[in-house]
Amino acid sequence: MAETTKKSFLKSAAILGVAGLLVQIMGAIFRIPLGNIIGDEGMGYYQTAYPVYVALLVFSTNGAPAAISKMTSERIATGHYREAHRVFRLSFELMAVFGLVLSVGLAVFAKPIVGYFGDPGAYYAMLTIAPALLFVPIMAVFRGYFQGMQEMGPTATSQLTEQAVRVIVGLTLAIVLVKRGLPIAAAGATLGTSIGPVFGILAIYIIYMKRRAHIMENVNADKSTEEESRGSILKTLALIAIPITIGVSILPVMNIGDLVVVMRRLQDIGYTTAESNALYGQLTGMAIPVVNVPMALALSMALAMVPAVAAASAAKDEKALAGNIKLGMRTAMIIGVPCSLGIVAIAEPIMTLLYPLQHDSAVSAAACLAILGVGVVFLCIGQTMAGVLQGLGRPGVAVWSLVIGFIVKCVSSYILTGIPALNVTGAAWGSVLGFLSIGVFNFIAAGRITGIRHEAGLTFVRPVTAGVIMFAAVKLSFFALGKIGIGSTLSTLITLCVAVAVYGALILKLKAVTVDELATFPKGEALAKLVRKLHLA
Numbered sequence: 001m002a003e004t005t006k007k008s009f010l011k012s013a014a015i016l017g018v019a020g021l022l023v024q025i026m027g028a029i030f031r032i033p034l035g036n037i038i039g040d041e042g043m044g045y046y047q048t049a050y051p052v053y054v055a056l057l058v059f060s061t062n063g064a065p066a067a068i069s070k071m072t073s074e075r076i077a078t079g080h081y082r083e084a085h086r087v088f089r090l091s092f093e094l095m096a097v098f099g100l101v102l103s104v105g106l107a108v109f110a111k112p113i114v115g116y117f118g119d120p121g122a123y124y125a126m127l128t129i130a131p132a133l134l135f136v137p138i139m140a141v142f143r144g145y146f147q148g149m150q151e152m153g154p155t156a157t158s159q160l161t162e163q164a165v166r167v168i169v170g171l172t173l174a175i176v177l178v179k180r181g182l183p184i185a186a187a188g189a190t191l192g193t194s195i196g197p198v199f200g201i202l203a204i205y206i207i208y209m210k211r212r213a214h215i216m217e218n219v220n221a222d223k224s225t226e227e228e229s230r231g232s233i234l235k236t237l238a239l240i241a242i243p244i245t246i247g248v249s250i251l252p253v254m255n256i257g258d259l260v261v262v263m264r265r266l267q268d269i270g271y272t273t274a275e276s277n278a279l280y281g282q283l284t285g286m287a288i289p290v291v292n293v294p295m296a297l298a299l300s301m302a303l304a305m306v307p308a309v310a311a312a313s314a315a316k317d318e319k320a321l322a323g324n325i326k327l328g329m330r331t332a333m334i335i336g337v338p339c340s341l342g343i344v345a346i347a348e349p350i351m352t353l354l355y356p357l358q359h360d361s362a363v364s365a366a367a368c369l370a371i372l373g374v375g376v377v378f379l380c381i382g383q384t385m386a387g388v389l390q391g392l393g394r395p396g397v398a399v400w401s402l403v404i405g406f407i408v409k410c411v412s413s414y415i416l417t418g419i420p421a422l423n424v425t426g427a428a429w430g431s432v433l434g435f436l437s438i439g440v441f442n443f444i445a446a447g448r449i450t451g452i453r454h455e456a457g458l459t460f461v462r463p464v465t466a467g468v469i470m471f472a473a474v475k476l477s478f479f480a481l482g483k484i485g486i487g488s489t490l491s492t493l494i495t496l497c498v499a500v501a502v503y504g505a506l507i508l509k510l511k512a513v514t515v516d517e518l519a520t521f522p523k524g525e526a527l528a529k530l531v532r533k534l535h536l537a
Helices: 002-077 081-108 110-116 120-129 132-148 153-180 182-221 230-247 250-268 273-314 318-345 347-354 356-391 395-417 424-450 456-483 488-509 515-519 524-533
Strands: none
Touching (some): 002 132, 002 230, 081 132, 110 120, 132 153, 250 273, 273 356, 318 456, 318 488, 347 488, 356 424, 456 488
């Protein structure tokens, strides 16, 4: 049972991780040309609307699917397929109403919201993003149901479909509308975010209809007479979803902290509204999207942890529970360490590679990116351990963690951004301190609740050792390529390849990841065979 659960968790995490990575790559494909098209001022308008949208949406994209997946997996683990399907149906009704209220509410209050944040030019962007809140909650119900059955393919398909449409439509509208002014162009970009979910729903609904016959076979075969009341199911969903939403919302909540603090604080120390908007755009529209890539992998890990931990806990399988938690923590380190050190090592080359048409803004934003890179590993730990806490039925602990982190973030950002020499980089340092607080809190809390102790050498020392050597290789590679006259763009691309190759070889040589674990990933057998052939393990 433990080995099967371990393989299921690894496969689930891998599918969501790959999908999340591809979504972030498409997001970069969207944001990078968008930043080049509308500049840091236009990105400021876009980023004023987008964090509010994300903060309202995070319940329906992360909290509700995680709650539904937890409730579904617990019922399936005990053979109650009929009750699992009732969770799905009742969640659908609730989220449809919830989405309608959110969508109408954001549209009605768009003008006072942007006025409060001191960025009235973002009004049209805020208005055009409102319809997305009607569609995404419905899509989230399907995702949560499939995740509860530990089927991550439908979620991945809908995510990729949604993002592809968003990129195509958003960029097309931004290009067409840029002549009408940056506020209108930013609104065109956000409209793509509202159209994408329509196609995401269509994709996952088609998958559901293809699998419905098999699902209903299990439901009809369930002869249990126990039936939880409608009110009880919806109450349980809310009690689980709301804390989970808060617990997995680390980066969106930190972004709200920036939205509340940065613009006004920069103006307090003498920057004009336009200058503040540009600096805010550099931080949130240029630097943070790079951090979104490892964040997406960590969030995928957290979402995969919830049903895996919940199922093992419901089945009282202590061995599987401990194995999944240890593996999740180790994977968070394996992902977080190289991302942290790699971003710190070549922050400026990464930014100038991504934003060639906004060179000066990219160089300025690189300082924020390098600082944020320091906190990536703590973000990965905090997100993954939040998934563990939620799977254990202790989401309130992750909520308190985020509250503490948010307070640390806001207070430190307010103080540090108010120092003229730091200005917007003070907000980046505030985020790092917030990530650190959350990561340490969640790690300690999960350890105290479960009594599980991680192997220091396997979990921490080996990934850090591989990361430090990779950091040195990255620095040396970029320096050497520059010395022989290779341009910055090509040097950056080659250096990134060097980083992946060096780190990948080291974690295999140091046995931070075994070949057997590699084989459990989708298409992992072929990769494991290649690793053995190259004598990397």
